[in-house]
Amino acid sequence: MKKYFFIIPAFFLLLFALPSTIVSAATSTTTINVAVASVITISSGGTLNLSVTPSGSGAQTVGSDTVTISTNDTAGYTLKISNSSASTANLISGSNTISPSAGTQASPTVPQSVNSWGYCVTGVGGFACPSVASSSQAISNTYSFAGTPLSASPNTLKATATTATNDTTVVWYGVSADTTKPSGTYTSTVTYTGIAN
Amino acid sequence: MDILLKRKITRGGFFVLICLSFLLLLPKVFAQSATLQQSLTLSPTSNIQSFDKGASSDGTVQVINQGSAAYDFSVYATPYSVSGEDYQQDFSPIPGAINIASWFNFPSATYHINPGQTVAVPYTINVPSTVLSGGYYGVIFAEIQNPQVVNGVTIKDRLGSIFYLTVNGPAVNQGSLLSWDTKPFQKPNLTGYVRVANTGTLHFSASVNATVKDMFGFTKLNFSSVKEVLPQTVRRIPIEWKNTPFMGLYKINGSVTYLGKTSTLGTKYVIVMSQLARYIIGGIAILLVLMLIIHEIAKYRRNKKKKKHGPNKKKKK
Numbered sequence: 001m002k003k004y005f006f007i008i009p010a011f012f013l014l015l016f017a018l019p020s021t022i023v024s025a026a027t028s029t030t031t032i033n034v035a036v037a038s039v040i041t042i043s044s045g046g047t048l049n050l051s052v053t054p055s056g057s058g059a060q061t062v063g064s065d066t067v068t069i070s071t072n073d074t075a076g077y078t079l080k081i082s083n084s085s086a087s088t089a090n091l092i093s094g095s096n097t098i099s100p101s102a103g104t105q106a107s108p109t110v111p112q113s114v115n116s117w118g119y120c121v122t123g124v125g126g127f128a129c130p131s132v133a134s135s136s137q138a139i140s141n142t143y144s145f146a147g148t149p150l151s152a153s154p155n156t157l158k159a160t161a162t163t164a165t166n167d168t169t170v171v172w173y174g175v176s177a178d179t180t181k182p183s184g185t186y187t188s189t190v191t192y193t194g195i196a197n
Numbered sequence: 198m199d200i201l202l203k204r205k206i207t208r209g210g211f212f213v214l215i216c217l218s219f220l221l222l223l224p225k226v227f228a229q230s231a232t233l234q235q236s237l238t239l240s241p242t243s244n245i246q247s248f249d250k251g252a253s254s255d256g257t258v259q260v261i262n263q264g265s266a267a268y269d270f271s272v273y274a275t276p277y278s279v280s281g282e283d284y285q286q287d288f289s290p291i292p293g294a295i296n297i298a299s300w301f302n303f304p305s306a307t308y309h310i311n312p313g314q315t316v317a318v319p320y321t322i323n324v325p326s327t328v329l330s331g332g333y334y335g336v337i338f339a340e341i342q343n344p345q346v347v348n349g350v351t352i353k354d355r356l357g358s359i360f361y362l363t364v365n366g367p368a369v370n371q372g373s374l375l376s377w378d379t380k381p382f383q384k385p386n387l388t389g390y391v392r393v394a395n396t397g398t399l400h401f402s403a404s405v406n407a408t409v410k411d412m413f414g415f416t417k418l419n420f421s422s423v424k425e426v427l428p429q430t431v432r433r434i435p436i437e438w439k440n441t442p443f444m445g446l447y448k449i450n451g452s453v454t455y456l457g458k459t460s461t462l463g464t465k466y467v468i469v470m471s472q473l474a475r476y477i478i479g480g481i482a483i484l485l486v487l488m489l490i491i492h493e494i495a496k497y498r499r500n501k502k503k504k505k506h507g508p509n510k511k512k513k514k
Contacts, residue, residue, distance in 0.1 A: 038242040042354045043264060046235050046341075049349040065352060073242045074422045078286060084353055091350075152289045159283070161437040162422050173350060185348040195286060195336065195357035196242035197424060 040071040042194040050117075053136040054177040058114035060139040062130045062174040067157075067192050069167050075197040076161045079169055081119065082154035084189035089148045091117050091175070093184035098175060100147025105155045110144035117175040118145030119190075121157050129172045145174045148190055159197060236264030239339050239356040243425070247363040251326030257317040258358050260339050262310040269309050269342040272318050274301035277334040277359055282392065282433035288336055288357075297335040297362065300324060307342065322362070330366020332399045332428050334359070361400050361425055371397035372426060374453050374460040382468050385441035391434045391453055391462065395426040402426075407436045407451030407462060417447065426455070443471035 101118030103109030105125035238261035340355035379389030
């Protein structure tokens, strides 16, 4: 009788081993391929209201807009700025205009010319930008501005090497006016372009 | 009398409660209106397609509104070209070159999108049968159409999806790794550059992989970037470690894969030191030199004093 006792542990061994054998026999491998699409996102203020009360020697108002870009493209992204117009970068109020700053991104104008407007981005080109907004102050001898280029030739504000998450760029705008400038509501449109590298 | 007083108190309390509720709710309402934000998302960021001459293809780009404000947006195509090794992108037609913007057709030029919505913008690409084989490049832009502001600057955000199109036919796929450079002594961020040349007639992808390790052998950065190199251009591809620590000694190596071959980027050592770290180390160095000078002066004076008083002491003895 004793000689058959081995059957009990053998039975249990079989009981536990069998399912794993069956499972391993039934196992097959599946390769899962997931394609993650590349995306790029941009957001900014949408509008920037600048009001200036002119003075005899010229008063300056500065304000900022923040552009935020995210992309999962490993090529990184480029952010560009231009005026939306192909023909003029003036601030326009009927037949009256405020001209863009004569300075360029590489060599911006300082101090800002009276009756002009422009942009400034810290760390880009030769800019020296404000850090706080101000309204109708004496024209700063420190802040430098460049005119927005026409739509055909946008300026590059930033080019990154790889993916980016909520990467912000603060764009400062400055406008100056003296009392010779007719009152009115002057407008212009600026385009921020975000594109993968 | 007491009941009347109680009623007055209750009414007064109720009035105060309403006022408080208004005060508490008002900022929330203002905050909600203040945080209404436009957000434009475009996918994919680039598209690589091949065509036979005279063929056409339909596709879509996805425009997603992840913001809290609805808006209209326009779609249009432009040509795409680059200049310089840093690939300054240009979207203007080049005189004398084929403007592939005319190959793109959209059923509608403008769309409306609500918060949280995705709009699939369909397009058709028609490749002329008369075109030569080779690479052609364009961009589909999605641009927010904001109403003009009354006073100031209206901002328009736009995003581009680059199209790398190949028109099938005889083509030359040829390129090389020109150089791999990094300055041995840098300020943060740690940066290196790989220059890849395309000497063929078609674009190709260059996949750059790099690893940055510290002096103990710990991996600090695994960098990976895939970039298209256009025909007859040299592309300078940056390898950048964002938020590099202010000081350290690092080892960089990696590889570039293009046109089915892999080139190894030889190991380079870089010392990174921020301006502040340079000031601190410079200050410590100056301090040490000053201390050394002071010590030498004191030593000289002591010796001089010894020499001066030496004979007197002997005399006293």
